[in-house]
Amino acid sequence: MNDPSIPTWEDVARTHGRKIYNYAYRLTGNPHDAKDLVQEVLLRVRRGLDSYTPGSFDGWLWRITRNAFLDDVRKRKRRPTSPLPDDVDRLATVSSPAADDVLASIRLGEDIQKALLDLPVDFREAIVMCDIVGMSYEEIARAIDSPIGTVRSRIHRGRKLLKERLG
Amino acid sequence: MSHRPELLSGMLDGELTETEVAWVVDHLDGCGRCRMELDDLASARAAVRSLPMLDLPDGIVPEADVMRLWPRRLATATMSAAAAVVVAIGALGMIGMASDATTAVDVSEAEAILAATSSLGVVSDGSAAAELLTSGSSARYSARQTMACRDENGSVGATVDVTRVGSVTVMADPLAQLTVLNGGSVSTGRAEGPIETVTVTGPAPTVGDYSVSATRREDFRGRVTDVVTLGLDGHDRANLLIDGETGVIVYRELLDADGSATCVLELVEFEPIETPIQASIPFDIRAEVTESVYEPVTGEMPAQLAGIPLVATYPIDDGLVGVYGDGLFTIAVMRVGGGRPDPATSDQSVSTVWESDGVSWAVVGSLPDDLMRQLMASLPQPEDANPFVEGWRILFD
Numbered sequence: 001m002n003d004p005s006i007p008t009w010e011d012v013a014r015t016h017g018r019k020i021y022n023y024a025y026r027l028t029g030n031p032h033d034a035k036d037l038v039q040e041v042l043l044r045v046r047r048g049l050d051s052y053t054p055g056s057f058d059g060w061l062w063r064i065t066r067n068a069f070l071d072d073v074r075k076r077k078r079r080p081t082s083p084l085p086d087d088v089d090r091l092a093t094v095s096s097p098a099a100d101d102v103l104a105s106i107r108l109g110e111d112i113q114k115a116l117l118d119l120p121v122d123f124r125e126a127i128v129m130c131d132i133v134g135m136s137y138e139e140i141a142r143a144i145d146s147p148i149g150t151v152r153s154r155i156h157r158g159r160k161l162l163k164e165r166l167g
Numbered sequence: 168m169s170h171r172p173e174l175l176s177g178m179l180d181g182e183l184t185e186t187e188v189a190w191v192v193d194h195l196d197g198c199g200r201c202r203m204e205l206d207d208l209a210s211a212r213a214a215v216r217s218l219p220m221l222d223l224p225d226g227i228v229p230e231a232d233v234m235r236l237w238p239r240r241l242a243t244a245t246m247s248a249a250a251a252v253v254v255a256i257g258a259l260g261m262i263g264m265a266s267d268a269t270t271a272v273d274v275s276e277a278e279a280i281l282a283a284t285s286s287l288g289v290v291s292d293g294s295a296a297a298e299l300l301t302s303g304s305s306a307r308y309s310a311r312q313t314m315a316c317r318d319e320n321g322s323v324g325a326t327v328d329v330t331r332v333g334s335v336t337v338m339a340d341p342l343a344q345l346t347v348l349n350g351g352s353v354s355t356g357r358a359e360g361p362i363e364t365v366t367v368t369g370p371a372p373t374v375g376d377y378s379v380s381a382t383r384r385e386d387f388r389g390r391v392t393d394v395v396t397l398g399l400d401g402h403d404r405a406n407l408l409i410d411g412e413t414g415v416i417v418y419r420e421l422l423d424a425d426g427s428a429t430c431v432l433e434l435v436e437f438e439p440i441e442t443p444i445q446a447s448i449p450f451d452i453r454a455e456v457t458e459s460v461y462e463p464v465t466g467e468m469p470a471q472l473a474g475i476p477l478v479a480t481y482p483i484d485d486g487l488v489g490v491y492g493d494g495l496f497t498i499a500v501m502r503v504g505g506g507r508p509d510p511a512t513s514d515q516s517v518s519t520v521w522e523s524d525g526v527s528w529a530v531v532g533s534l535p536d537d538l539m540r541q542l543m544a545s546l547p548q549p550e551d552a553n554p555f556v557e558g559w560r561i562l563f564d
Contacts (some may be wrong), residue, residue, distance in 0.1 A: 017223045018220070018221075018222065018223045021221065021223045021224070022220055022221055023503075025221055031224070035224050035495070044446050044451070051422065051426060051427055052427070053425045055428050080363065094277070101284070103487075103541065109218055109219065112215060112217070112218055113212045113218070116215065125548070126445075127215055130180065130211060131216045132215065132217040132220075133217075137177070137182045152173055152174075152176065152177050153173055153181070155176045155177075156172065156173045156175065156176040159176055159207075159208045159211040159212055160204075160207065160208065160211070162209055162211040162214070162215070163207040163208065163211040164443070166210075166211065166214055
C-alpha cells in the first residue's frame with residue numbers, strides 16, 4: 001500500500017464517492033438504496049485495496065461498483081421505488097417566485113428518472129455510466145466486461161426506448 | 168440505402184472514428200429518417216444529462232458499518248476446547264475460481280496452494296493444543312459454516328451452508344510434527360518452538376514448497392486476526408486470515424503472480440453445534456444455495472461420481488445437492504436450477520458453477536486432480552459461450 005499510484009481508501013471515497021452515489025441513485029431510483037450501495041462499494045474497495053495492483057484503477061472500481069449493484073438487484077428482486085415525493089411536497093408549499101420553476105424542474109427530473117427505471121437494466125446501466133457518470137465507451141466496456149460494440153448498441157437502444165417513454 | 172442507426176448515439180458522444188463520422192455525415196445528408204432518429208437520440212441524451220448531480224449524503228463512512236463485513240455469530244462464537252483444533256476449510260476448498268482468463272492462476276499451482284493452505288494445522292488455543300498434543304487424543308467436533316464464494320471483485324457467486332461433523336486427531340511427534348486428521352483427510356504441518364506455543368503464528372518456515380510467514384494483527388473492528396501468508400519464489404501466493412479467538416479460517420485468498428486475488432473464500436457465519444455425533448456416519452454435510460436466481464429443478468443425482476458413491480441427497484430451494492463420500496474424500500455437487508440465468512446477474516458467477524442444457528451445476532469441495540477430472544467428465548458438459556464456463560476452461564482444458 002506504499003505505492004503512490006494506488007489511492008488510499010479515503011482517496012477513493014473522496015474522489016469517487018459522489019459519482020458512485022449518483023450512479024447508484026439513477027440506477028435504483030431510491031436514495032436509501034443508493035446510500036447503502038455506496039457503503040457496500042466502499043467496504044469492498046477497502047478490503048480489495050490490499051490486493052489491488054496498479055493498473056486501470058477506474059476499471060477496477062467500476063467493476064466492483066457494478067457487481068455490488070447487481071448483487072443488490074439479485075438480493076432485492078423488487079422494483080425500485082420512485083424517488084422525490086417528499087421534496088415535491090415540500091417545495092410545493094414554498095411561495096418563492098421561483099418555486100414553480102423549481103417544481104417543474106423536479107417533476108421533469110422525476111419523469112426522466114421514472115423513464116430510466118423502466119429501461120432494461122443493461123440499457124439503464126450503460127446510459128447512466130455514459131450520461132450521468134461521464135464514462136467513455138471504452139471505460140464502460142471495461143467496467144461491464146463487454147465489447148465496445150455492445151456498449152454502443154445498449155446506449156443507442158436505451159436512448160430510443162427512453163425517447164419513446166418521455167414522448 | 169443502408170442505415171447504421173447504432174452509429175448515431177456514438178456520433179452524439181464523440182465516440183466514432185473519423186471514417187465513421189464521415190459516413191454518418193454523408194448519410195444524414197440524404198436520409199430524413201436517420202436525421203429524425205438523431206434528433207430523438209439527442210433529446211433523450213440531453214434529458215438524462217439534465218438530471219442534477221446529487222451530493223453524497225452525510226454519514227457514508229464505513230467505520231460505522233464495518234461490522235457488516237463480519238458475521239454477527241462469529242463475533243460471539245466460542246468453541247469447545249476440543250473443537251478449537253478444527254481445521255475446517257480443507258473439504259470446502261473451491262476447485263477453482265477466476266472471472267476471466269487474464270486473472271487465471273496456473274492450475275497446478277492453484278491446486279498446490281489449495282493443498283498447502285488446507286494442510287496448515289491451525290491451533291489457536293495453546294492450552295487445548297498442549298493438552299491434546301501431549302495426550303495424543305482424538306477430538307470430535309461439529310461446526311456449521313456458511314461460506315461465500317466470491318470472485319476477485321468481492322461479488323458473491325453463491326453462498327454455501329455446510330454443516331460438518333467429524334473427528335479430529337492431533338498427534339505430536341518428536342520433531343513437533345503436527346498431524347491433523349480432519350474427517351477423512353490427513354493434514355500435516357510443522358510447528359516451531361515448544362509445543363505449548365503452537366498457534367497460528369507457529370507453522371514452520373515451509374509447508375510443501377511454500378514459505379510461510381504469519382503475523383498477528385487487529386482488524387479494523389479491533390478483532391485479533393492472524394494472517395498467514397504463503398509465498399513461492401519471493402512472491403505471496405496465498406493469504407489466510409484466521410480468527411484469533413476461535414482458530415477458524417475466516418478468509419482465504421489465492422494470489423496470482425501479480426499479487427491480485429484470484430480466488431477468495433470467506434467464512435460469513437460460524438456456529439458451533441452441540442448435536443451428538445453419530446459414530447457410524449463419518450461426515451454430515453448440509454448444503455444449500457441461497458439467493459439463487461434460477462428456477463427449481465428436480466431429479467436424481469448420479470449414484471456415483473469418479474467412483475465416489477452418493478451418500479446423501481438433500482433437496483434445496485432450487486434443486487438438489489448430492490454429497491459424495493467414500494470415507495477418504497468428500498465433495499458436494501449441486502443441481503441449482505434450470506432455465507436461463509437472470510441476465511442482470513449472469514456474470515455474477517463463480518467458476519464452479521456452469522450451465523448445461525438448461526440446468527445449472529455447481530461443485531463444492533476439492534479432490535485430487537485425477538479424481539476431479541473424472542468427476543467433471545462424468546457430469547454434463549458446459550455449453551459454449553456461457554459466462555459460467557470460463558473457470559472450467561481454465562481448470563480443465
